[in-house]
Amino acid sequence: MNFVPAILWSDALVFLLLVAASAIAWYVRQHEHLLLPWRRVAQNATAMVSLLVLSLFLIVGLLDSLHYRAALPQKNSGATVYSPEVLSVFDKLVEPLRTHTEKTYSAPLAVMLYAKETSTDAQGNVQRDYPRLRYGGARLTDVGQRDGDVAWRGLVGGLVGLLAGGLVVLGFRGRLTHFNMPHRPLLIATLIISTLLGITFSLATVYHLLGTDKVGQDVLYLALKSIRTGLIIGTVTTLVTLPLALLFGIAAGYFRGWIDDVIQYIYTVLSSIPSVLLIAAAVLMMQVIIDTHPQWFDTAASRADLRLVFLCLILGVTSWTGLCRLLRGETLKLREMEYIQAAQAFGVSSLRILARHIMPNVMHIVLISLVMDFSALVLAEAVLSYVGVGVDPSMNSFGTMINAARLEMGRDPMVWWALSAAFGFMLVLVLAANLFADAVRDAFDPRLNRT
Amino acid sequence: MIAYLLRRIFYAIPILIGVNLLTFTLFFVVNTPDDMARMQLGIKRVTPVAIEHWKQQHGYDKPLMFNRAASGPNKMTDTIFWQKSAGMFVLDFGYSDDGRNISREIQTRMGPSLAIALPTFLVGLLVYISFALLMTLFRATALDMAGVMLCVLLMSVSGLFYIIGGQFVMSKLWHLVPISGYDGGINSFKFVVVPIVIGIAGSVGSSSRWYRTIFLEEINKDYVRTARAKGLSELHVLFTHVLKNAMIPILTGVVVIIPLLFMGSLLTESFFGIPGLGSYTIDAINAQDFSVVRAMVFLGSLLYIVGLILTDVSYTIVDPRVRLS
Numbered sequence: 001m002n003f004v005p006a007i008l009w010s011d012a013l014v015f016l017l018l019v020a021a022s023a024i025a026w027y028v029r030q031h032e033h034l035l036l037p038w039r040r041v042a043q044n045a046t047a048m049v050s051l052l053v054l055s056l057f058l059i060v061g062l063l064d065s066l067h068y069r070a071a072l073p074q075k076n077s078g079a080t081v082y083s084p085e086v087l088s089v090f091d092k093l094v095e096p097l098r099t100h101t102e103k104t105y106s107a108p109l110a111v112m113l114y115a116k117e118t119s120t121d122a123q124g125n126v127q128r129d130y131p132r133l134r135y136g137g138a139r140l141t142d143v144g145q146r147d148g149d150v151a152w153r154g155l156v157g158g159l160v161g162l163l164a165g166g167l168v169v170l171g172f173r174g175r176l177t178h179f180n181m182p183h184r185p186l187l188i189a190t191l192i193i194s195t196l197l198g199i200t201f202s203l204a205t206v207y208h209l210l211g212t213d214k215v216g217q218d219v220l221y222l223a224l225k226s227i228r229t230g231l232i233i234g235t236v237t238t239l240v241t242l243p244l245a246l247l248f249g250i251a252a253g254y255f256r257g258w259i260d261d262v263i264q265y266i267y268t269v270l271s272s273i274p275s276v277l278l279i280a281a282a283v284l285m286m287q288v289i290i291d292t293h294p295q296w297f298d299t300a301a302s303r304a305d306l307r308l309v310f311l312c313l314i315l316g317v318t319s320w321t322g323l324c325r326l327l328r329g330e331t332l333k334l335r336e337m338e339y340i341q342a343a344q345a346f347g348v349s350s351l352r353i354l355a356r357h358i359m360p361n362v363m364h365i366v367l368i369s370l371v372m373d374f375s376a377l378v379l380a381e382a383v384l385s386y387v388g389v390g391v392d393p394s395m396n397s398f399g400t401m402i403n404a405a406r407l408e409m410g411r412d413p414m415v416w417w418a419l420s421a422a423f424g425f426m427l428v429l430v431l432a433a434n435l436f437a438d439a440v441r442d443a444f445d446p447r448l449n450r451t
Numbered sequence: 452m453i454a455y456l457l458r459r460i461f462y463a464i465p466i467l468i469g470v471n472l473l474t475f476t477l478f479f480v481v482n483t484p485d486d487m488a489r490m491q492l493g494i495k496r497v498t499p500v501a502i503e504h505w506k507q508q509h510g511y512d513k514p515l516m517f518n519r520a521a522s523g524p525n526k527m528t529d530t531i532f533w534q535k536s537a538g539m540f541v542l543d544f545g546y547s548d549d550g551r552n553i554s555r556e557i558q559t560r561m562g563p564s565l566a567i568a569l570p571t572f573l574v575g576l577l578v579y580i581s582f583a584l585l586m587t588l589f590r591a592t593a594l595d596m597a598g599v600m601l602c603v604l605l606m607s608v609s610g611l612f613y614i615i616g617g618q619f620v621m622s623k624l625w626h627l628v629p630i631s632g633y634d635g636g637i638n639s640f641k642f643v644v645v646p647i648v649i650g651i652a653g654s655v656g657s658s659s660r661w662y663r664t665i666f667l668e669e670i671n672k673d674y675v676r677t678a679r680a681k682g683l684s685e686l687h688v689l690f691t692h693v694l695k696n697a698m699i700p701i702l703t704g705v706v707v708i709i710p711l712l713f714m715g716s717l718l719t720e721s722f723f724g725i726p727g728l729g730s731y732t733i734d735a736i737n738a739q740d741f742s743v744v745r746a747m748v749f750l751g752s753l754l755y756i757v758g759l760i761l762t763d764v765s766y767t768i769v770d771p772r773v774r775l776s
Contacts, residue, residue: 269469274751276717280736281477281744288486375607382609383718388737402611409619423612431607438603 002071006086008305010312011065013236018062037364040443045182047439049189050432056193057429060224061231064090067301086301090228094221096205100135102216105408108417109207111137111146136208153202161198165191211417213404219418223425225396230429233312233381233391234374240316241373245323246366250358252324253331254350263328267321275318276387282314283389304392311384311391315377323369330362364444371437375430382426398422452767455775456760463756464540470752471536471745478741479531484511490739509548510534535745544746548738553746557728563633564715564727567643571650572712575658576705578651580694583662587670588689599663605656614722617649631724646719665700669693698769706765707758714751 028034041047066089069082091098105114112130120126132138137146169187200220203209210219252263270278290296290303297303334340335358343353378398384390385399386406393400405418488505489497506512513531514520521529528537538545544553586598622630628641669675670693678688715729724730728747735743766773 265465265469268466269473269752272466272752272755273470273473273748274711274714274755277732277744277748277751281474281748284736284739285477288490292486379609382611386611387717387733398609402609402615406615409615409623419615423609426609427607430609431604434603434607 003068004071004082006067006069006299006301008067008086008302009309010232010236010305011067013239013309013312014062014065014232017235017239037443041439043182044439044443045185046435048182048186050436050439052186052189052193053428053432054436057227057231057432060090061228063093064088064225064228066090069299084299086299090224094224096135097218097221097224100208100218102133102136102208102212103131104212104214104216105415106133106136106208106212106216108209108211108219109136109146109150109203110211111140111143111207114413114415133208136212137206139206150203150207153206154199157198157200157202158195159198160202161195162191164198165194168194210421213418214408219421222396222401222418223398223421226398226401226422226425227429229308229391229395229397230378230381230426232308233315234377234433236309236312237316237319237377238370238373240313241320241323242366242370244316244320245327246359246362248320249324249327250331250354250362253328254335254354254358256332260328263324267324270318271321273318276384276389278318279311279314279384280387280389282317283311283384286310286314300394304395307392308395311381315380319373319377323366326365326369327362330365331358334358334361364446368437368441368444371433371440375433375437378426378430378433382422398426452775456764459760459763463753463760466756467540467749467752470749471532471539474745474748475532475536478745479515484531487511487741509546535742539746539749544749545742547735547743548740553743556731557746557750560715560726560728560731561713562727563639563725564713564720564729566639567646567650567719567725567727568712568715570643571647571716572709574647575651575654579655579658580662580701582655582659583666584689584694586659586663587666587693588685590667590670599660602656602660602663605652606654606660607656610653610718613649613653614718617645617652618722621645621648631722633723633725642723642725646716646723646725650716650719661704662697662701665697666693669697672696695769699766702765702769703762706762707755709761710754710757711751713754714747 028038067086068088069084069086072081072083103113106112107114111133113133115130116128117131118126118128119131132143137149140146140149169190200209204218204220208218208220210223213219213222248263248267252260286307290307294303297306340353340357343357348356381390381397382399382402385397386403390399391397401418401422405415405422408415409419484506485502488502488511492501492505503512511531513529513534515531518525518529528534535545542554544557547553547556582598586595589595589598618630621627622645628645631642633639633642666689670689674696675688675692678692679685683692713728714732715725715727717729717733719725720727720729721733731743732747734740735747763775767775
């Protein structure tokens with residue numbers, strides 16, 4: 001075999017989440033009353049367009065979560081040796097982006113390097129000029145052809161993308177009517193996105209569409225790789241938040257008495273500590289543990305990955321209190337309802353009442369708060385990485401990108417592309433998540449009267 | 452009310468002990484004083500003697516939680532936990548790893564932090580509520596929709612973008628103010644104005660939208676209909692009736708953060724080089740100075756609890772129906 005799958009902790013958690021989400025989706029499909037609010041979401045044009053954008057991000061993130069280690073060319077016969085570098089399926093798909101590294105900075109779509117270099121030509125004359133890039137527009141014989149080439153490639157790519165988008169639209173048209181989804185916005189969004197993707201594909205293969213960073217890596221590649229980190233922070237954290245908040249919140253509200261007191265004490269203590277400081281304290285500790293146990297990790301990637309998982313854990317431990325308080329309040333209200341009292345009168349056990357009567361009736365709060373928290377967590381990652389308590393510096397993330405690019409603002413001419421790329425990708429991801437979360441909240445909130 | 456307040460203050464003590472236990476566990480049990488000494492001393496000159504010396508110098512040469520060797524109450528007090536925590540309850544934070552008095556440092560750094568945090572808070576509140584009232588006034592029109600969309604867009608932008616972008620445009624492109632730094636007295640104006648504007652812009656999206664939701668919930672109530680039926684103008688109804696009645700939900704979110712203003716903002720202060728408590732905390736995190744981080748955590752929790760109590764008191768002021776008992 002010329003590769004061996006490398007399952008990182010975060011990969012396992014991501015796929016666990018995916019399986020859980022699919023199982024829940026399948027369960028919801030079987031029950032019309034659960035499906036009803038989702039139908040309302042499906043009829044919301046903004047939500048569906050946001051979902052389309054989000055699913056693109058999700059696809060990149062999922063492909064980037066399938067890791068493997070390639071076999072090294074064998075030197076002498078014996079056991080196969082695998083590379084210490086952990087790659088993902090996504091890396092393989094965009095291999096040109098990953099391997100086409102320049103010497104240092106280059107502007108978006110540039111054909112020449114950002115810095116001048118001294119070179120000696122055939123006659124032995126020493127010149128100081130901007131050297132051509134190794135890969136960016138390398139096929140052009142003359143630098144002046146660039147504008148025409150970019151325009152031509154962009155046009156062709158855009159047209160091909162538009163055509164492909166049109167085919168997809170034709171293929172899915174019937175299904176859209178079936179779900180009573182908003183036609184036109186979705187169709188237009190699909191066409192726009194496919195055109196943009198077409199342009200990106202045709203330009204990114206030949207140029208550095210978003211330029212290169214200090215060590216010559218393609219900024220587009222870095223931004224795409226950062227998506228996975230953002231998605232993991234936003235989703236895996238819920239794996240920690242959810243059980244804690246659900247268990248403690250419902251138990252405090254239903255049993256009251258000393259259980260309530262203890263749980264309230266725990267969450268007051270946790271929420272009274274400024275969250276950044278608590279996260280910083282926990283991350284610093286974890287870093288010490290990681291540094292003192294190098295034998296736990298066989299690759300650098302698995303070490304960075306464990307830090308990411310830890311960060312999710314810490315974010316989860318610090319952020320369950322808000323949801324817990326909401327659930328406690330709701331349960332306090334619910335336990336006085338007639339149907340709960342009826343169940344108690346029939347002698348139904350407390351556990352069964354919690355599981356069958358209380359839990360389903362607080363699920364809308366859980367769902368709303370989970371989708372609302374997602375975008376906040378993605379944004380928080382960037383801030384934490386800036387403070388130095390975020391993900392491992394070797395891991396691609398929007399925070400590390402911003403952190404690295406921030407210092408380059410002072411250069412002249414300014415190196416703006418890495419910073420803009422990170423902020424731009426983050427904006428699209430968070431905006432789509434926010435718009436989708438709004439639609440989910442509107443669809444599930446029982447306070448909004450619908451007739 | 453006095454009895455209520457006393458009880459609340461009394462309740463704060465176990466919470467603060469809990470906070471202390473938590474940070475203590477995080478810092479000292481996971482990361483032993485030996486590890487700390489090794490880290491502070493650097494890698495090259497670490498000998499067991501040097502470690503012992505460092506521990507003795509910084510008061511880490513005692514057992515963590517329980518001293519078997521001591522007698523009587525000293526079993527509890529002659530430990531690192533007691534020595535490092537007890538002082539905090541009388542606001543004596545001890546010394547940082549570089550030998551400075553933390554309490555003094557906090558006192559001098561509070562001013563610059565407040566110079567930014569207080570105006571940001573006050574002007575911000577004014578801006579957010581005015582914007583939200585404006586959206587409420589034009590509710591369900593294109594103007595309202597545009598306002599909400601703007602809010603969603605603004606809250607989707609990373610906070611770092613506002614700081615980096617604002618600093619770049621105002622200081623580097625337009626040369627209006629110095630890029631970073633601080634000065635005492637009236638001169639501080641040119642240093643604090645950009646952080647304040649950025650601080651307000653950074654949360655105008657989420658805050659205004661939040662206040663708009665509160666106002667919209669109020670505006671469907673019966674008393675509003677009565678006020679309109681009396682022939683009051685929409686503006687009058689909005690600014691006197693709705694605004695007053697929306698005070699309770701607004702206060703819930705606002706009063707609790709007033710004491711925390713002392714802590715300053717981590718990001719803004721470190722970007723603009725303001726010598727406040729926020730940048731102090733960041734420096735301590737980067738230098739892994741645990742005494743300072745623990746002191747800041749304690750101070751933060753204390754101020755948060757003060758904020759919770761203030762919130763309850765403020766309810767009685769705006770709503771005569773609320774009685775604390």
